[in-house]
Amino acid sequence: MKRIVITEFMDEAAVAQLRERHDVLYDPKLVDDGACLHTEAGKADAIIVRNRTQVRGELLAALTRCTVVGRLGVGLDNIDVAACEARRIQVIPATGANASSVAEYVIGSAMLLLRGAYQSTPAVAAGQWPRGALSNGRELAGKTLGLIGFGSIGRLTARLAGALGMQVIAFDAMLDLDDPAFAAAGVQSVGLGELVARADVVSLHVPLVDATRNLFDAARIHAMKPGAVLVNTARGGIVDEGAVAQALRAGHLGGAALDVFNAEPLAASPHFEGCPNLLLTPHIAGVTTESNERVSSLIAQKVLEALH
Structure with missing residues (x-):
């Protein structure tokens, strides 16, 4: 029997599935108790985390027995993957x-903001x-959605947008412009500059790496189509939050939905006060009852397989 430590919230059915086979410590608040977390890490054969647990530095050094890290999500910027390998x-x-x-x-936010x-x-x-005052709203149908990043989430977003009558364009630095994935999804592949200039709604679906850090700074936001909407469900460091607030107040941006922030939890931010057509949510775009069940079940299964 192995020891599994779960540091953040996980669906109870998946936790029970793990407990059937192994010794499990499940404490959704463990991430906030550094001393206890490091102590428990030393006993762990596997650790399961969300985005707040930083699997690097001292915590990684404490994982002396660990052979697997399960991530309840897709972003890996909180995990030193190279050091784990x-x-x-x-x-x-x-x-x-x-x-x-x-x-x-993404689609719901775009509808609300437009x-x-x-x-x-x-x-x-x-x-x-x-x-x-409220009779000048804009319809989603006929607008252009620009997806920056065209992985599984971007492709599903494109399908939903197309069903609602949007034209979809996409840019992905990891894909060639003629990659068959674009045509298969009915999406036009364009360069980053063209996408920013054409899209009525820009949605970000890229990891936070050196190349994407501060990708949407003041200059790039200014290059967006006047009245366009920006949606960020990726990572906070990709967007200059102050520049978003300034562009909203100036009327250049028609709206913004930010689910992720450079520092989380977001501290009181005076630059967001009074911003028009702004939606702020606490990193929950990918967290619903259904997705938590799917994510938790998948990670439980994969961790069990890895420990077998």
């Missing part, structure tokens, strides 16, 4: 398991009638 620790992400949740978040009418409940309930 050097220590013969297998890193397993939940690739594809939360794609539907993220894709739906229409600009769904935050009127307090005013209407108070007896106001802002019909004129």
Whole structure:
């Protein structure tokens, strides 16, 4: 029997599946107790984390018995993958398991921000009638969605957008412009500059690496089509948050949905106060009841296979 340490929340059915075979410590708050986390890491044959647990440095050094890291999600910027490989620790992400949740978040956010009418409940309930002010919203159909990154999430987002009448263009630095994946999805492959200039909605689906850090700085946001909407469900360091706020206040950006931030949890941020047509959510685009079940089940199965 091996020891499995789970440092953040996981679906209970998947935890029970692991407990049938191994000794499991499941503590969703363990990530916030550094001393206890490092102590338990030394006993772990496998560790299962989400995005907040930093599997690097002191924690990685403490994983003296560990042979597998299960990631309840797809981003690996919180894990030193190269160092894990050097220590013969297998890193397993939940690739594809939360794609539907993220894709739906992108489409839902784009609808909300383009229409600009769904935050009127307090005013209407108070007896106001802002019909004129809210009658200039825009429809999703006929607009151009620009996807930066065309992996499993980007491709599913493209399919949902196409079903709603959007034209989809995409750029992926890891794919050739004539890669058959674009044509298979009915998506036009374009360069990054063209995508930024043409898209009514820009959605980011890339990892946080040196090449993507601060990819959407003030200059690139200024290069976006006036009135365009920016959706970031990837990683916070890809977008200059202050530049987004400034572009919203200036009226250049028509809206922004940010689910991820350079520092999480996001501290009180005066630059976001009073920003028009802004949606901020706490890194939950890929987390729904259904996706948590899929992600947890997949990682439980993969970790069991790795420990067998």
